[in-house]
Amino acid sequence: MRIALLTYSTRPRGGVVHTLALAEALAALGQDVTVWTLARGGGFFRPVDPRVRLCAVPFEDVPGESVGERILRSIEVLREAFDPSAYDIVHAQDCISANAAGRCVRTIHHLDTFTTPELAACHERAIVSPYAHLCVSSAVAAEVRSGWGISPTVIPNGVDAARFAAATPLPGFYVLAVGGIEPRKGSWDLVRAFARLSDISDLRLVFAGGETLFDYRDYRVAFDQLAADLDVTPEVLGPVAHDELPGLVGGAAAFAFPSTKEGFGLAAMEALAGGVPVVARDLPVLREVFGPAVLYGTGPDSLADSLRTAIVKPDPARAAAGRALAFAHTWTDAARRHLDFYRSL
Template identity: 60%
Template sequence: MRIALLTYSTKPRGGVVHTLALAEALAAAGHDVTVGTLGRGGDEVFFRTVDPRVTMQVVPFPDASPDETVGERIVRSIEALRAGLDLSGFDVVHAQDCISSNACEGAVRTVHHLDTFTTAQLVACHDRAVLEPAALVCVSRSVAAEVLTSYDRSATVIPNGVDAARFTDAAGDGAPAVAARAAWADRLGRYVLAVGGIEPRKGTIDLLRAYDLLRTRGHDDVTLVLAGGETLFDYRPYRAEFDALVRERGIPVTELGVVDDPSLPALVAGAAAFSFVSTKEGFGLAAMEALAAGVPVVARDLPVLREVFGDTVAFAGDVDGIADALESALRDPADPLPGRALATGYSWTAAAAAHVALYDQLLDRSGGAPIGRIRSGAVPA
């Protein structure tokens, strides 16, 4: 089967990580897979090495004026993908996000989570990307239920895979793993880690306030470390609020930015605790990787995270709760074995097989006609 998986960036965001892992698993199963994306910031390749069995289409996406609005950037992204991708000859086109979905017609779309926008242009793009695709996939039952309630559309639930061995190995006793963790410890000391950047959906300010409470309780020997940060959206007001709180309270924070992919497992495995206090999530891949590394996880108390993680993480609903859960994790870490077992149970091989079963159903229904194509006209206003 010839399959095109589409994403919006070459940077290490959750949807991009998902797309690459799924593409590699599909290629390993013998399918002809191409990943199409935008080369942001001059990128010509993805943030990590990709299995050579996967073909790449990286569409150039030059930087624009600093005055470009988020809405304008989104529409320009959609139009760049629409103009730059060659989707001829594919049996199935599968868009992994709102941007790539809007560049297509009649494709499959994975809804990782539902967003909330206030700008009419962004609301329209978001809604089209749920209402127009030929079929929807969600990575959890909770998100599928939200889609059904909000849009009256049913989705096939296919959980993420997890590259658990990569993170379990990083926590192991072998000399390379020990040295890699020690290098982070030398640089950071003992640390609480969050991955994903400083943005409202990640709940970063709640984490900052919780960490400030920890310091007042005698945990000032623990560093707060933030990794990641690439995003399409303009979070400058949120960032300004974060920075103001850091200054006013004198809170020490270490920002690493985007961490090289080979270095990430050791960074995760070396953490004393992992914070995952997002206000919206679809599955929680980063937290699952932390569990695979044996690191205690504190997660926002959301239905989707209750569904995915069960009792393998500590849940918290507010700043005080996050501080309490982090303090417990630091003082008396939970048994890592149940979390590791959970993470190991999710495989990209199984995820790929479930996707192929869906693709086969759609092709049977269409009589073999291709599923998905480039949008025939410009994106509607």
């Protein structure tokens, strides 16, 4: 089967990680797979199995370009480069690539609310226009069904659990969050929660990741001021090299996952694979995916309480359950289920 998987970037975001891992697993099953993307800042953030063809369309930053203008240009550049006639299945992983692809399958990883008109329109078209839909969790599929009357098929993510389980943990004593500083990641609540842990000596707050299409400069300015007001000094690493991430995750005293919207929670599942206790926001989707393998919180106070428990009283039984959960999600299984879905179309 000739399969095109489309994503919007070469940088390490959840949807891009998903796209590459799925492409490699499909190729390992003997499929003819090509990944199409916009090359933001160069090639992909990690080596890709040579059985997967890569078509990275050049896309340079334009100084002064607004978010809306960047969205429209992203769609147009990818649309002009991509020829769907060469493929049996065209599968888009985000709203930009779905708008560019034409007739396609779409994975809706999570739903969001946008105020930028161009982005809101992109989001809407990428839900209603595709002829077939997937979600990585039942909770998000239920949101799609409730909001649009569309019933996606659910295929959970895989996890490269062995990569995180085998890592040598970095030394240190820190709470780690991955995904950058942005509204959807609940960064403000995490700083407020961390401030409530000031009695735990030498504990650090570390943020990794953060590449995105969107402009969160105002949010970041407010974040920095909030941290200063609370006498918290977070360490903001920015994007972390692919080979360095497992050790960084594995060395954390706790992994904080206070996102306000998620589709699955791949970064938190990777932390569980590394034996790290996870504290997540109490969302239906995260309850579905993680069950009792993680601790939960709904706001700064309860997130702080759960972080304290995770750090001061780590639970070996919960850690073992989390590791088993992570290893139960394989990309090979996800790829087989995708193939069954493609064939049904």
